[in-house]
Every structure is written in C-alpha cells, then in structure tokens.
Amino acid sequence: MKFDNPEDIIQLTPQWDGERFPNGRPKVSEDVLRRMRKITLEEAWGPLWNRGYAFQFEGDFKIIHPQKVMVGRAVTAVMVPKRPDLHETLLKHGHEQEGRKGFFNQWVIDELVEDDVAVVDMFDKVHLGTYVGGNLSTAISTRTKRGGAVIWGGIRDNQQVVEIDNINVFYRGSDPTAIADVTMVGMNVPTRIGKAICMPGDVVLGTPAGVIFIPPHLAELTVVQAEKSQVRDVFGFVRLRDSVYSTAQIDAAWDTALWTDFLDWFENDGAASDYRHLTWETELAEAKKNERNGPQSDVRL
Known part of the structure; x- marks a missing residue:
C-alpha cells in the first residue's frame, strides 16, 4: 500500500477536471475559497442536498474559535484502534519506504499547504486520542495560514491552541493525555466524520453551526x-x-x-x-x- 497515493486520489475524484496538487488532490481555486468565506452554511447546503449529497454536514463539535468561519481544502486521514501487527507494519512502511518522520498524526500535518484543513476520523476517541496539541496546531497555523483541522476525536493544550488566531479547530473533546494506541490506515482517502463523508480536496466550510464538506466539482x-x-x-x-x-x-x-x-x-x-x-x-x-x-x-x- 501507499499513503497519499496519487493514482487512488485521481481515481476517487473523476468529476474534478481542474488543477490538481502533485499528489492528485483536487485544487479548488483560491478565488472560489475566498468567495466561499462569504456564504452561509445553509447557502452551501442547499445545492448539495438538491443533488443527492445528503451526508455532507456534521454539527456535533466543540470549536476553538466559535465565531470564526474556516474554509480550506481537505487533507483527510483515517485512524483505527491499535492492532500490534498492523500498527508495526504501517509505521515501518511509512518510515522506511516513504521516508516519513515521527508518528502518524505528524505525517498528515507535514503534508499540509496553504489553505488546507486536516480532516481526521479518530473514531470519536478523546482519552489517548488527542490528535493535535499546541505544537502541531502551531504547525498547522504555519503551513495553512488560514486553514485548520476537523477532528472526530480529541485535542489537548486547549489554552495554547485558543491563542492561535489564524486557524480554527473543530473537535469532539479535550483530554490532557497524548495520542496513543491508534494506527493510521489511510491518508487522503474517503473519511467519515460523524454522519458526514469527506473526500480529499473537498472544500471544508466550518461555521458556528458545524462543518460541511463540499465536493470540489460542485464548489x-x-x-x-x-x-x-x-x-x-x-x-x-x-x-x-x-x-x-x-x-x-x-x-x-x-x-x-x-x-x-x-x-x-x-x-x-x-x-x-x-x-x-x-x-x-x-x-x-x-x-x-x-x-x-x-x-x-x-x-x-
């Protein structure tokens, strides 16, 4: 297998005919992202719902900056509970075959670029499921400029994260423990966030009411x-x-x-x-x- 595989990403997003990143992820234009920041959640929801996209919204989050709108292109990740044989195989593969450093969550943050949003299915784990803290949130801020993270799981260091003004983080809960006993089984793959589904390159619109994932070809x-x-x-x-x-x-x-x-x-x-x-x-x-x-x-x- 490969993490962040261009062939898979292109195969999964055939309706997008615009520019792509080197890894195949759809690259919705900066102009569309800029204009997206001025629309409401309901205005984004209507065209999707009318076209059969009924599972694009999730509202059951805590929000670091509740009144701020977040817009960016999705970089997705799927985590599962740790199974030792799978965990060791995938961690070794990432380190030795793909040259990645650190733990799985760091691999995703290292892939972010300007206007990206990390979208992570942490299977609703909070205790020992804190995907980011102060350091990785600072890295997200530096890399994305205006992006952030949507985490179906936990975060830590809230008092530090809330001081980072240029990004936003949507998350399920807080815990002082560090991330542990989890394995990443996919990066830039289809990702479930609560009752919603997010694909790599989706436009993420985060609002005080929740998050909607907009397919790039409909953005x-x-x-x-x-x-x-x-x-x-x-x-x-x-x-x-x-x-x-x-x-x-x-x-x-x-x-x-x-x-x-x-x-x-x-x-x-x-x-x-x-x-x-x-x-x-x-x-x-x-x-x-x-x-x-x-x-x-x-x-x-």
Missing part, C-alpha cells in the same frame, strides 16, 4: 448560487423598502419585467459591485420561457 456552482441568492435579496430588500413590489412578487418566479429592472439595478447600483462577475442569461431565458409556457416554481438554492 464553484455552490458559491455562484449562493452569491446569486444574496444579490437578489439585496435588490429585493431595496424594492420592498421603496414599495415597488410586493413580497409575493419578490418571492415568486420573476417575470421579464422584474428581471429587466433587476439587471438595470445590478449593472448600475454600487450595492451590486461585488457581484458583477455573475451572469444572468440562463435566468432571463427561463423567465421568457415561463411566460410562454405558464409560471414555473422558482427554486433559489
């Missing part, structure tokens, strides 16, 4: 749909405040007259300036089609 679509919903809401608030339209008109499928009003506002009002990379040809064409065929429901997810 830009998710951001675009969220941004379109946001800017339409801004327009709707303005027109409702000015009594131009009723709430029923704003909440229903827009006709071409309302779309024309919106597009004029969109191109000229400063409140829309951050959204002008968006295009609306599909929505306008749909409105024209609806007028010919009768009204259709307008699902804004």
